[in-house]
Amino acid sequence: MTIPTPLTGVVPPVCTPLTPEGEVDVVSLLRLVDHLLEGGVHGLFVLGTTSEAAYLTDAQRRLVVETVTAHVSGQVPVLAGAIDMTTPRVLEQVASVTAAGADAVVVISPFYTRTHPAEIARHYRLVAAASPVPVVAYDLPVAVHTKLPADVVLELAAEGVLAGLKDSSGDLAAFREVIAGARDRADITGFSVLTGSELIVDSALAAGADGAVPGLANVDPHGYVRLDRLCRVGDWERARVEQERLCALFGMVRVGDPARMGGSSSALGAFKAALYLRGVIACPLTAEPQVPLSEGEVERVGKYLAGAGLL
Template sequence: MTRPTSEASLTGVVPPVCTPLTPEHEVDVGSLVRLVDHLAGAGVDGLFVLGSSSEAAYLPDRHRRTVVETVVAHVAGQLPVLAGAIDMATPRVRDHVDAVTAAGADAVVVTAPFYTRTHPAEIVTHFRTLAAASPVPVFAYDLPVSVHTKLPADLLLGLAAEGALAGVKDSSGDEGAFRELLLAARARTDITGFRVLTGAELTVDAALAMGADGVVPGLGNVDPEGYVRLYTACRAGDWDRARAEQERLCALFRMTGVGAPSRMGGSSSALGAFKAALHLRGVIACPATAVPQVQLSPEEVGEVGKYLAAAGLL
């Protein structure tokens, strides 16, 4: 049965899909399709392409277009597809919104502007402008580690009340602010259907207990079944089972540090580990990450394999 793709359906487990590459650093379409099947077969509730775990910052526009077109065509409406439209400022982001919605994305995910030092009034104008131009719902992406701006609850909820934002993916790591956002959203009578999704893989049980609507876990590429079990246990109120699943996933997440900080940055290590794990599990053909990221060594890939085996995934 085809699932609805309105903003009201964007809850649950929505993995940020990795972008498989060939050794020549082109998009590996066959591996991308297998990855989508791997995620859909696990029972996820949606897919988020062209986010951080997709290496969107490294992909030229033609690769971004290939990713969105491939995923949208392959899921054929069976799952909602959110697409990142991430760039430095409003005119460039609007071009990305046009491109991903023309390709069939069901919603777009947008950060605050970056590179320039931006005032909150300019951030509000940014989101209002994009919402007015977008034919699909707009989700804010709260990612201060990358854009150097934390999106405050009053800004997000003011835009939600106007109808400019359908929700937020919170990757801020600020659990206190996350809770304040949930409490403030609950208290507003002028907002309905505003979705709050956590991007924190390690505290999903806590986020759902606070009232979050779902999770966007990078590690969900590797173990989507684990996050579906975790979400299901939380929604059933089985907190003992949820805690056990969360702790298993926390142990698996340690794979993301196999190369950092001695040889590479944390992002290179984490994305390299996700891709190495997908390669070891037979999902993608090549574990290459985009230039200029440092590639994992054979020894580091072996360490990733040990984490997979300990988690029961090999």
């Protein structure tokens, strides 16, 4: 399907359920997609950070996209990450995920080598020229060690190179600069500005963002869809209450012991443990070499779910 311009609403970055052997659990993935669709989400983003795309083989990535796009069958747009180190490798990923049915691709800046903003812009222009579907930029400096400059994003949006931005930078000033530029510049139309934060969706929408890509929406899609709806009708007090409930639920990402695992292992493990406890997926395994949550840590995730009225 053609993605809306701009794309709005809640677009969860879909977790990738795994079997105990570390393979993609297709049955659980389909159940998760149904869980999200029943929650009223406005799109799906597969093969992002929350999807553990960096840990999946190319064959597993292709399987995820094929499974989700076939199952969704045009009900909502499916965006797929084309995550790799350099332009030629990204182009291979673009070819793979679009052949598998993705409606748009989400692309980060080159990484491993340091790149100049002019080289980042060239990267996106080359990807867009080769991509049969719209390209959304993914600003993720924690992974690529390069902040995607607001002026570069706006320049590429004006050229029609980029259809949107998923901002996971944590730089709220630069995020607002993109929002204002996309709103005020006559040469930018239909450009989607999406926050990747679970914690400031109400603030982002109040500032003019088009939507959100919150990993926690895997666990509570109804909550984020409700939050989005409250913001769009201007019921800011009830939106604040809902956002604060979701912020409290997000505390689950810190259940993992930092003495034995990284923050990503803790967060992704918590999301998967929550989905497991809610009966959505069959196994809470995260991909190697991430450290799994302990039984006690999974129990703590359950307490967060109970506190949020989800268990």
